[in-house]
Amino acid sequence: MASLLHPSVAPDNSSKVVELQTSHDFITPSENSAIKPTDRSKGTQKEDDGVFIxxxxxxxxxxxGKNKKPLLQNLTGYAKPGQLLAIMGPSGCGKxxxxxxxxxxxxxSMQQTGKILINGRRQALAYGTSAYVTQDDAMLSTLTAGEALYYSCQLQLPDSMSMEEKKERADSTLKEMGLQDAINTRIGGWTTKGLSSGQKRRLSICIEIITRPKLLFLDEPTSGLDSAASYYVMSRIASLNIRDGIQRTIVASIHQPSSEVFQLFHNLxxxxxxxxVYFGPASEANEFFATNGFPCPSLYNPSDHFLKIINKDFEQDPEEGFGTRETTEEAINILVESYKSFEIGKQIVKEVEEISESDSDAIAKKRINAAFLTQCLVLIRRSSLHMYRDMSNYWLRLAVYVAIAISLGTIFYNVGSTIESIQARGSLLTFFVSVLTFITLIGGFPPFLDEMKVFKRERLNGHYGVTAFLIGNTLSAIPYMLLISLIPGGIVYCLSGLHKGLEHFMYLTYVLFATVMSVESLMMVVGSFFPNFIMGMIIVGGIQGVMILLGGFYRLPDDLPMPFWRYPLYYVSFHKYAFQGLFKNEFEGLSFATAHDGDRKTTSGREILTNTWQVEMGYSKWVDLAILLGMIFLYRLLFLAITKTKENAKPIVAGIGCAPSKITMTRRNEQN
Ligand SMILES: Nc1ncnc2c1ncn2[C@@H]1O[C@H](COP(=O)(O)OP(=O)(O)OP(=O)(O)O)[C@@H](O)[C@H]1O
Structure with a gap:
């Protein structure tokens, strides 16, 4: 078959484009296409061959049922090591x-059928076997471009590499993507402007290519970039194909490649x-369109031409048309049908079958990351820096807590030890805990969801494990939590004149700390099911409302209706342990002046705890605190279990879905 390349796309090495003779001879325009399919005879594929998909x-x-809608229909194709496969098509076509x-x-919500094989085997990708630059650039907004990449290097590259080597790799990658001038610019988010969208895109690419993955997916890597930047970015990506003597498989979706960028593609x-509409060598696409009556006008970018012909979202202007008779719909049908019967289409099917049938043992391996301990330490450092710089998280909360603490302290100023002070102390303590937990939810959930987005992206790309994330998140938050409990707690304690003594003050701080930490832990559990701001807030808010109600203050424990509210829900509410611990801390050891039949007498705090607040006195306040801390541990363990279960279940579910489609089975039966 002759290679009819449009002059505008004819690569410099077009002389190397030879005729397509066998199913193995899909020639690519670039020197990178070093792999020869004939090297890969049945069963001889080695691990070093890279990843065939x-x-x-x-x-x-x-x-x-009736609402079933196909998003992808009967697709067949492959991607090989040493090659760059471009996926193109109009917006919404399924790239x-x-x-x-x-x-x-x-x-x-999507169902998948058909066969996807990695090196001829079914294998679950994700978590480190491949890298994927998705369209959303989820990164920690407070870090600079340089910091984001350095931390990523420390997480992803093995401990056997020295810090200098890692820094060198990060610097050279930033340079390759033209980000050297933005190295000290913060990424930025909804509160602060930082990197431009094109720069964020390039930083996302840097983060994923830093490990030189053997299988790389990129979803519109050039969106937001000007044509020159697009070319440089794509050429750097294409050059990864055989860098360091290792062949890599790259699959990228792209919207509007320039002629120069188009030349970088091996397959389209x-x-x-x-x-x-077409799958095969990018250099043959022009001929395919021309053969079917849609030749690319001279001096026209072929990719623009292809997309214009197959975009049916907008009907062609009649005078523009294709110069012929077809509507867009008809043009697409002609191309789709022609592709199926076209030689390239048949050869692709043959090629895919040959790769699929290879009985190779080579599976796509997970890369070696930094050791678990290194990852934990890096995540603690990164998360602490982020929390320190993020004004909208702990600092804003601290300001609001202080304002509430001053209000509470002045409203309940010097409560004294009269009979009235019993109710006042109870109201003060329970309101303080309740309002802190609600503000923790309102102030803490949005930043937590942002962190979860980053975690999800990094986790799916195998940067680190769930346990390392959990440890990093927990340990980095503890100092801030202590601070936002200590300062407001101190203000309320001093102004209102609660039970004097360092132990009593510290206990108040510990309980505040444990309660806000419990809310954050609960948010993690709910956030792992509903990673959505509104849904998460409503659910955690609702759960907290019920827990506060069951805490034993607004409705005394003995008055709670049996059995549901009293058992088990009363014991599940962490507010119960916070309220009871604080009551014991406050009332035990004090006595209050009460009047009885005109006589002045005193009532001990212990009596008030038993008779007025119906507190369980069989165990000390430290047990209440220990139960609260245990709940934090339990919630976080639950987050770990849910996330891991979801991760483990996904490949199984996908495996079930990936059963050969009816069409495949029918075809196989026919062949048999
Ligand atoms: N959950 C869903 N329910 C219904 N339709 C969906 C769902 N998800 C995606 N789609 C539809 O699937 C089609 C393919 O979407 P996809 O995001 O893959 O397109 P795309 O080619 O990547 O688009 P773009 O170039 O604009 O990013 C679109 O028409 C989209 O509306």
Whole structure:
């Protein structure tokens, strides 16, 4: 087959483009296409060959019954080491869906059938076997570009590499992506402006290519970039293909490549409404369109031409048209049908079958990251720095807590030890705890969700484990939690004249600390199910409201209706232990002046605890505190278990979904 390249896309090495003779001869325009399919005869594939990924009869659908909608239809293709596969098509055609399916990251609302094989085997990708630069650049907004990449290097690169080597790798990668001038610029977020969207995009790419992954997916790596920057970014990505003598497999979706960028692609997958319009060597696409009656006008960017022909969201202007008779719909049908019967289409199927049938033992291995302890330490440092710089999290909360503490301290100023002070002390303590827990939710949930987005991205790309994240998050938060408990606690304690003594003050601080920490831990559990701001707030807010109600102050324990509210919910509420611990801390050891039949007499704090507040006196206040701390531990353990279970269940569910589609099975039966 002759190579009919448009002059504007003819690569410098176009003379190397030879005729396509066998199923193995998919020639690429770049020197990077060092891999020869003939090297890969059946069963001889070695680990060093890199990662071959094939997909066959791939369908992705959403909905069910009458509302079932196909997003990808009967796709077949492959990506090979040493090659860059570009996925192109109009907006909404299914590029991200295809990347997600290949990377094993389809959402739970989508059903997938067909066969996706890694080196000829079914294998769950994710968590370090591949890297994926997604469209959303979730990063910690307070870090600078340099810090984000240095921390990422320390997390992802093995301990055997020295710090100098890691820094060198980070600096050179930043330079490659043209970010050397932005090294000290903060990433920025919704509160502060920082890197531009194009710079964020490039930083995301840096973070994923820093480990030189063998399989790299990129979803629109050039969005937000000007044409020159797009070219440089794509050429650096393409150059990864065979850097350091290792062949890498790169799959990228891209919207509008310039002619220069287009030349970098070895293979092209052109989609329209989830169907393959063309899959094959990028250099042959022009000929395919021309053969079917859609030649690219001279001096026209071929990728623009392809997209214009297959975009059916906007009807063609009649006078522009294709110069012929077809509507866009008809044009797509012609191309889709022609592709299936075209020689390239058949050869792709053959090629895929050959790769799939190889009985290789080479699985895509997880890369070696930094050791667990290093990861924990790096995450603690990174998270502490982020919390220190993020005004909207602990500092804003501290300011609000102080304002509330001053209000409470002045309203309950010097409560004294009369009979009235019994109610006043109870109200003061329970209100203080309740309001702190609610502000922790309102102030802490949005920053927590931002951190979860970063965690999710980094976790899926295998930067570190869930346990390391949990340890990093917990230990870095403790000093801030202590601070926001100590200062407001001190203000209330001094102004209101609560039970005197260092032990009593410290106990108040510990309980405040344990309560806000419990709320944060509860947020983690709920956030792992509902990573959505509104839903998470409503659910955690609702749970807290019920817990406060069951705490034993607004309704005394003996008055709680049996059995549901009293057992088990009363014992599940962490406010119960906070209220009871604080009451014991406050009333035990004090006595209050009460009047009885005109006589002045005193009532001991212990009597008040038993008779007025119905506190369980069988154990000390330290047990209440220990139960609160245990609850924090339990919630965090629950977060760990949920996240790990979800991670382990996903490949199993995907594996069930990935059963050969009916179409495949029918075809196989026919062949048999
Ligand atoms: N959960 C869903 N329910 C229904 N339709 C969906 C769902 N998710 C995606 N889609 C549809 O699937 C199609 C493919 O979406 P996808 O994000 O893969 O497109 P894309 O080619 O990457 O688009 P873009 O270039 O604009 O990013 C779109 O038409 C989209 O509306």
């Amino acid at each position: 094939t997909w066959e009869d791939l369908w992705v659908t959403v909905g069910s 991200t869906t295809l990347l997600d399916a290949l990377a094993g990251r389809l959402g739970s 997958c052109l989609l329209s409404s989830g169907e393959t």
